[in-house]
Amino acid sequence: MARHEREARYGRFTGGPDPLAPPLDLSEALDAVSEGVMAGYSPEQSMREFLRRGGRGQAGLDELAGRVQRRRRELLERHHLGGTLEEVAALLERALTAERGQLARDTRMDPMDRTLREMTIDTLPASPAAAVGELSDYDWASPEARDAYRRIQDLLGAEALDARFAGMKQALENATDADRAAVSEMLTDLTELLGKHSRGEDTPEDFRRFMDAHADAFPERPENIDELIDALAARAAAAQRMMRSMTPEQREELMALSRQAFGSPELMEQLGRLDGLLQTLRPGEDWDGSAEFEGDQGLGVSEGAAAMAELGHLDALAEQLAQGSAGSPLSELDLDAVARHLGGDAAVSLRTLARLEESMRESGYLSRRPDGDLRLSPAALRRLGGALLRDAARRLSGRTGSRDTRMSGAAGEQTGSSREWRFGDVESWDVPRTISNAISRVAADGGDPGSGIRLLPDDIEVRETEARTQAAVALLVDTSFSMAMEGRWVPMKRTALALHHLVGTRFRQDRLQLISFGRVAQTRTMEELLSLDPRYEMGTNLHHALLLAGRFFRRHPSMQPVLLVVTDGEPTAHLLGSGDPWFGYPPAPETLRATVDELDRVAGFGTQTTFFRLGHDPGLGRFLDALARRVGGTVVAPDVDDLGAAVVGRFLHARRGRPQSGDPWSAGGRWAV
Incomplete structure (x- = not known):
C-alpha cells in the first residue's frame, strides 16, 4: 500500500494572536468580577476594575497607562528643542x-x-x-x-x-x-x-x-x-x-x-x-x-517635531487606555501604536486583556439583561457558589474538635440496599454493584471485560437511604449600613451564596428563602442579594424579617423550619400597624417587644433557630443570648471570615436534626455562646 506523507511548510510569524499562547484562564477574572459584585459593584464595573488592575503575571490598563506617562516624562526630561x-x-x-x-x-x-x-x-x-x-x-x-x-x-x-x-x-x-x-x-x-x-x-x-x-x-x-x-x-x-x-x-x-x-x-x-x-x-x-522640555540633549527641528508627534500619540494612547478603563471595548485600542511606543510586550499584554474581556463576555458567565446591564449568569453563580461551599467545608474540617463534613452523604440514612441511579440523586455510589453491572453488560454484548470496561449511566447504582424530612430554611441577613462599614458586607453575601449552592445541589428537596433586613426587610433572589448596594439608612428591622420568615414557613407546613439569622446590631426598627417602619436608637422597648413577639410566633412552628453574632457589641450579645434561651436556639459568634463555614455547619447539623459530639457549632463548641 502506498504511503502518503503530507508535506509541512514553515514560515516566519507575521503577527496576530500567538498560536502557541496557552488558553486563557478565566477563573481569576471571574473571581474578581464576583468579588466586585458582592461588594456592591455591577459586573461591568467589576470587570473594568479587573482589566484596569490586571492579574497574576498580567499587566493591567493602569500599568500600561503608567508606561505611557513614563515614556512621556522621559522625552521631556531628556531633551530640549x-x-x-x-x-x-x-x-x-x-x-x-x-x-x-x-x-x-x-x-x-x-x-x-x-x-x-x-x-x-x-x-x-x-x-x-x-x-x-x-x-x-x-x-x-x-x-x-x-x-x-x-x-x-x-x-x-x-x-x-x-x-x-x-x-x-x-x-x-x-x-x-x-x-x-x-x-x-x-x-x-x-x-x-x-x-x-x-x-x-x-x-x-x-x-x-x-x-x-x-x-x-x-x-x-x-x-x-x-x-x-x-x-x-x-x-x-x-x-x-x-x-x-x-x-x-x-x-x-x-x-x-x-x-x-x-x-x-x-x-x-x-x-x-x-x-x-x-x-x-x-x-x-x-x-x-x-x-x-527640560533635558540636556538637544533636538533639531525635525527631531523636535517627531518628538511632539510622539507626545501627541502618547496622549492619544493614554486617552484610549482611559476609555478602555471606563468601558470602551479593548479590541478597539490601537495595538500597533502600543507596540510602537511601549514595546511588543505591552502590545501582547493589551491583546491578552482584550481576549480576556471578549472571552468573559462570550463565556456564558456574564449575561446581558433586557435593560442592557450585565449580570452574573446562573453558570457563574453555580461556579462561585461551589467554590465558596468548598471553602466553607475546608474551614469546617480544619476546626479543632470538628469532624470532616461529608456533605455528599447528607441525603439520608442508608438502608443497606441499593437501587438504580436517577438524575439528581446525591446518595453515595454502590461501587461493587456498579462495577458488576458494567462487567455483565460488556460480557452480554460479546466484549472482553478483561481488556477494560467503560461505565455508562445505566450501570450506576446508589446506596438507598431512608427519606428524610424536608427543610424550609430562612436565612435572614442584616443589610444595615454598619455591615458595610465594618467589612461584613461581602462575607455576608459569600455566606448566602454558599448556602444557596448547598441547598440547590445537595438538598434539592429543601426550600431556601433569603431575607435581607435594614430599615425594612425584603425577600431576595440570590442574584438580587449579590447585586445589592450598601445604602446609608438608619434601622435594623429584625421584626419585619421574622414576619417574612413566618410567612415562608406557613407556606411549607410539612417541612422542618430552620431559621438562621446573621446580624451585627440590636433591633432598632419595627413595623407599625400601618405597615410603615419606625426607627429609634437606642433600641426602644416597643421595637424589642415587637421583635420578641414575632420570634415567639416563628418558634411556634417548631423552628430550629441559630443567631450568628458579628462584632463584639455586648448589648447585642446579651439580647441574642436572651432570644436563644427563649426559643431553645443557639448563638454563634464566628470571625467574619468564618461566617460561611459557621452558617453551612449549623444548617447541616440542623438538617440532621441533632448535634454531634465534638461539633464546634453545638453548645459548648468553640464558637457557641
Whole structure:
C-alpha cells in the first residue's frame, strides 16, 4: 500500500494572536468580577476594575497607562528643542575659524580687502541668526568656510522639510540645485492640489497625477487625498506645537534663521502657505498645544517635531487606555501604536486583556439583561457558589474538635440496599454493584471485560437511604449600613451564596428563602442579594424579617423550619400597624417587644433557630443570648471570615436534626455562646 506523507511548510510569524499562547484562564477574572459584585459593584464595573488592575503575571490598563506617562516624562526630561540652533552655532563658528585662518595665510590678498573682510567677521552680531543673515552676501575666501555656511542653509531647509515630510532630511543630504528645484516644484503642486480640494474642485485623477510625479516624497504611500492630508496635517501640527514649545528667544532665533533656508525665504513662504491650507482642511488637529522640555540633549527641528508627534500619540494612547478603563471595548485600542511606543510586550499584554474581556463576555458567565446591564449568569453563580461551599467545608474540617463534613452523604440514612441511579440523586455510589453491572453488560454484548470496561449511566447504582424530612430554611441577613462599614458586607453575601449552592445541589428537596433586613426587610433572589448596594439608612428591622420568615414557613407546613439569622446590631426598627417602619436608637422597648413577639410566633412552628453574632457589641450579645434561651436556639459568634463555614455547619447539623459530639457549632463548641 502506498504511503502518503503530507508535506509541512514553515514560515516566519507575521503577527496576530500567538498560536502557541496557552488558553486563557478565566477563573481569576471571574473571581474578581464576583468579588466586585458582592461588594456592591455591577459586573461591568467589576470587570473594568479587573482589566484596569490586571492579574497574576498580567499587566493591567493602569500599568500600561503608567508606561505611557513614563515614556512621556522621559522625552521631556531628556531633551530640549535647541538642537538646530546649537548645530547652526557650531557650523558658524567652524566657518568663521576657517575664514580667519585663510585670511591670515593668504599673503597675496589685497591688504584693504583683508581688513574689510576681518572687520566683517569680527563685528558680527552675537545672535547666530543675525550673523547668518549678515553673511548671506559675504564672499568667502576659505572653501571650508563656504562649505560650512552652505551646510547651515541646507540644514535649515532640510530640517523644515523633514518636519513635514518623512525622510526628507536624508533625501536632501548633499542636495544639488536640481534637487532643491524639485522640492520647490513639489510644494507648488501640493499647494495647488490642496487648494483645489478645499474648493471642492479636485478629482481623483488630480491626486493620481500628483502622486505619479512626487511619490518619492511620501513614503506613507497614501491611497487617496484624504489619507495624504491626514498624514501631512498631523506632521504640520506637530511642527507647529514644537515651535510653540520653544522659548520665545529660541523661536525668534529659529524663525530668523529659517529665512536663510536654501539661501532664500521662498521655501518658508511655501511651507507657510501649505500649513495654512492644512489647518483649514484639518482644524481638529492640535495646532495650539505645547510642552515643556527640560533635558540636556538637544533636538533639531525635525527631531523636535517627531518628538511632539510622539507626545501627541502618547496622549492619544493614554486617552484610549482611559476609555478602555471606563468601558470602551479593548479590541478597539490601537495595538500597533502600543507596540510602537511601549514595546511588543505591552502590545501582547493589551491583546491578552482584550481576549480576556471578549472571552468573559462570550463565556456564558456574564449575561446581558433586557435593560442592557450585565449580570452574573446562573453558570457563574453555580461556579462561585461551589467554590465558596468548598471553602466553607475546608474551614469546617480544619476546626479543632470538628469532624470532616461529608456533605455528599447528607441525603439520608442508608438502608443497606441499593437501587438504580436517577438524575439528581446525591446518595453515595454502590461501587461493587456498579462495577458488576458494567462487567455483565460488556460480557452480554460479546466484549472482553478483561481488556477494560467503560461505565455508562445505566450501570450506576446508589446506596438507598431512608427519606428524610424536608427543610424550609430562612436565612435572614442584616443589610444595615454598619455591615458595610465594618467589612461584613461581602462575607455576608459569600455566606448566602454558599448556602444557596448547598441547598440547590445537595438538598434539592429543601426550600431556601433569603431575607435581607435594614430599615425594612425584603425577600431576595440570590442574584438580587449579590447585586445589592450598601445604602446609608438608619434601622435594623429584625421584626419585619421574622414576619417574612413566618410567612415562608406557613407556606411549607410539612417541612422542618430552620431559621438562621446573621446580624451585627440590636433591633432598632419595627413595623407599625400601618405597615410603615419606625426607627429609634437606642433600641426602644416597643421595637424589642415587637421583635420578641414575632420570634415567639416563628418558634411556634417548631423552628430550629441559630443567631450568628458579628462584632463584639455586648448589648447585642446579651439580647441574642436572651432570644436563644427563649426559643431553645443557639448563638454563634464566628470571625467574619468564618461566617460561611459557621452558617453551612449549623444548617447541616440542623438538617440532621441533632448535634454531634465534638461539633464546634453545638453548645459548648468553640464558637457557641
